[in-house]
Every structure is written in C-alpha cells, then in structure tokens.
Amino acid sequence: MKGPLFYSKILLFGEYGIIKDSKGLSIPYNFFNGALKTDGLETDVAIRSNANLKKYVAYLKNINPELVTFDMEALETDVNAGMYFDSSIPQGYGVGSSGALVAAIYDQYAHHKITVLENLTREKLLVLKTIFSEMESFFHGKSSGLDPLNSYLSIPILINSKDNIEAAGIPSQKSDGKGAVFLLDSGMTGETAPMVQIFMENMKQEGFRRMIKNQFIKHTDACVDDFLRGDFKSLFLNTKKLSKVALNHFKPMIPQQFHELWKKGLETNDYYLKLCGSGGGGYILGFTEDIEKAKLSLKDHKLEVVYNF
Template identity: 45%
Template sequence: MKKSESLFPAKVLLFGEYGILENSSGLSIPHNFYKGTLKLHYKFNKIHKNEEILSSNYKIKKYYNFLSFLKKKQILKKLNLKQLYQDIQNGLFFHSNIPQGYGLGSSGALVAAIYDKYAKNKLKKCFINENIIILKKIFSQMESFFHIKSSGIDPLICYLNLPLLIRSKTDISIIKIPKKRKGKGAIFLLNSGIPSKTSSVIKIFLEKLKNNKFKKILKEEFIIYNEKCIENFLKEDFKILLKNVKKLSTWVFYHFRPMIPKNIYEIWEEGLLNNIHYLKLCGSGGGGFILGFTPNYNISKKKLKQYTMEVLFRF
C-alpha cells in the first residue's frame, strides 16, 4: 500500500474524558469501522469539483498556515511544509467516513495522517514508552489548532492503531483489552444526532477548573470513579464495572451538564433511575456520540429505539 493510501482509524475514549487534561488515567481504543486517508485529486483545477474535496482542501490549507506558524516559532520543526503546500495546490484532501464533531477523533486521524506523510525523520510506530511520549507531545502541538488544548492522545491512537492505557502525561502504554464475548451486557455508542464543537465545551471545562471547589471534587470523586472503571474493565470484572460506571454517569449528569446534549438529558436520567443503562461522554461531549453501558443490550435497544446505536463490546 502506498503512503498516500495509509488508513488512519477513528478512536473511542472509553474512560478519561477531561480527566486526561488534568493528568489522570484514560483508556482509549481504535475504532476501525471509521477511517480516513490523505488523497491527491489531480483534476482539482477542472470546472467540476467535488464538495468534499473542496471543503477538505480548504481546511487543510488553513491548517497548513497554523503549522507554518508553529515552525516559525520553533515549536514544530520536522515537517516538510514545502511538500505539504505543493500537495495542497494539487488538490490534497482527507477522504474520511469519520463523522466530524462526534467525539471519534476526526481531527486526530487527520493530524496522524499529516504527520505520517510529511514528517522528516519521523518516529516509527514503535512501542517504547519514551517514543510514545515524544509522539504524544508532537501531536499535542499539532492538534491544538482544532481543540485549543489537546492532550495529543487522539492522534496517537489513530497513528498507532492500538489500545492505549494512559496513567499520566509521561506514563502511556500499549495494552491488550479483554476479548469480546457473547453476553447480554454491552458497551455501545449512541448517536445524539447533534454535532459538537469541541473547542466550545473545552472552554467550559477550563472555566470550571478556575473554581477550586470544582477542582477538588473532580480529583476526589470523578477521577477516582474513572480509575476504578478502567481497573474493572481490564480485569473483566463487569458486574463491578457497571456499579462504578453508574457513579461516574451520575457525577457527569450533575457536574458536566453543559457537556450533555439537551435531547439526551431525559434518557440519561431514566437510565440511572431504572438501572437500564448508564451513559457517559464520549470525548468532550456537547453532542456527537454518547457512550452507553448496559447489563442487557436488548432492553436498552428497545428503550432507545429512536436513536442510532452501535455495539462496541459485549460482555
């Protein structure tokens, strides 16, 4: 396969939304149903132009300006921007089925693709912690164009295409996740039908962090629930996992309300009250996909029949 045809998957952050920005744990997995690749459209200057190509090419052009700024400031040095500019003029675009604004890392996949194609002396997809941390730092700088503040995890997942366990900013490891089973329980994606602007909801979070009381309960409650969920999932203790996800879901419902799409409030609360399923943010929230955890997927599917759902994991 040619470099220009390299495919970069979407990602799902199972646990760690917002907490990662505060140097706490996270668990992220690639989602290969959705993917993207950089392509050159050689008929770019013809009269009939595809809307997807035009839109993507324009966005990459704006992104190129940002990368040029980083390079001038000596923040980002090792990208072949001359070649990138030439390819943009020749119709470079990102051909992708990853929905934008849905929490699946559409910008992360683009960043990974740009790095893969244009980085000079790029770090290979090796699994040494030191190299992973260097890559994460590079991706954090590159993705900040899209999200104000980026952990760099999304592009890292899209680039490596392997599950990552994040313990801190300097402790990230590739792991094996439990094998999928054929049980009644499931982790699923629920489509809210509303795209999210990640930068807007991250602004809300950063404002909340200025409140010391909020910062305290984030560390003493949210981060602890989150870490227990990761531990339960990796140990395949799904019964306890559901109990801890309920605590996490309840906390998010009361403290991250602006990040929950309004059309999801009622089913979120109903799931908690009746123990049907427990919902949580998929990434930054504000719209897009919501993650669901249920002891019985068939019951949840009937309750949520008006929504598009997709199973990620059975247990």
C-alpha cells in the same frame, strides 16, 4: 494517490479527567476512517478540505523544528495539486476526526518519524504525543495529542497520567456477550473548545475542584482498572457512579433532550450513559449488561455497538 487509512477513536474513560491527570483509556474504532487523496475530485467536501489543508500547511511551518520537521516541499506541492482528506469520520462527534488527519499528515510527510513497527517505549510514545499535541492544537486550541496517537498507532492506549502513557492490552471481545459498550447518536455536533472552556471556568470553584478529585477522577480510575482486568461486575457499579456524577455536574455538556434518558438509565439500570469526548453533542457513550434490554429501553434511538463482553 491514496494514502493509508487512519481510524477514528473512542476515549472509553478519561474525558475531562485526563486534563487533571486522571487515568484514561482510548481504543481505535474501525467503523470510521480517513485517508489523504489527490484524485482531482472537485466535490464541495474535497474543496473545503483542501482549503483547510492550505491553512494547516501555514501552521505546520511554524512548529518547533526541534520537535518535528516535515517535507514541506512535497506537502505544499500535493496541497496545491488539490490534495484533501477523504473521511467518513463525523466531525464534532468526539470520535477523533482531526486526530486521523494529523496522523495521516505525520505518516506521509514527517522526517525521522517514529513508526508502529519499532519497539514503542514509553519515551517514544510521549515524544509522539507531544508532536501530535502541537500538530492538533491548530484544530482545538489546545490538544492532548491522544486522538492522533491512537489513530496513528491503531492500538489501545492507557493513560496513567499526563507523562505516563503505554500501549494497553484490553480483554478480547466476546461476540456473543450480552454486555456491551455502545454509541448513541445525539443527532447534533458538539464543539470541543467551548465545552472545555466551561469546564475550566468551573474548575475555578473549590467545590467543583473537590468533586473532580474525590468523585469524578476516583470513579474514572476505578473504571479503567476494572475494564483492563475484565472485572465487568465492578465496572458497571463504577460506571453508574460516573454516570451520576456527569448528570449532576456536567449538565451543560449533555444535550438537553438527553437529560431524562440519562436519568432513566440510572433508575432502571438498563444502561448507563457517559460523555464521549467533550460532549455538547456528537455521540454519547453507553454501557449495558444486557444489550437487548438497552435496545428496547432506547428503541427510539440508533445504537452502534462498539464492544461486546
């Protein structure tokens, strides 16, 4: 048995801000994917994944049945038979590894599931987000539910606020476009929970709260609007502002060896870097008006182009 594929995701804009009701924009990233399998493979990865699934099954038993119920008998039978999540999605990289697993479990075992084939009203999206938030909290302590939502539906999601999300149409890619969004591999994994903890601690200071509201959220919202409108000139101006705020106020989330690289982008305008997910490692997201120039400027690093315009 091999279940359907669920893809990774990239939160283009909204990291940390969406905790405080900024806008956000999340897109599927088909380069990585995962699927549930029961092919009796005894690899280390399969054994580890299966052991995790056993713990996860115990957690799912305690989810509010008014929210969602699962075919527990089938799930337990499959997990006991060695089912695991076969995934190419790197863990701790901010591209939604646990989200894809949650989406796969919901798709396979949830009763009365909401499917991508029906008319996805805002209400249905919110119900799904709430379910996924509960399901994914097992992995992160507290989850917004957005990663699994993106993975499950495989469509761009626009977050207007916590209680207002919708499927979004994004400008179509230009395969020959010089402008690009890219991923930069930091070469180390990041843990979501401690990074969010640092952010929450900082939020207790009035100065930091003010900066989040008047700068970080303002620039994030502007970037989302620019991107959806296809106004890339304005997008780069706002992304630069966002990149600067991150360097000044989110230093713990940026791996030490990237501080200079971050600054270099702001000084040369060859590229602008921003956090991809919670940071602390994993991928860093880059924006450039000229991908060849950015590649030259970052020649010691591996760039993965996500989107051309």
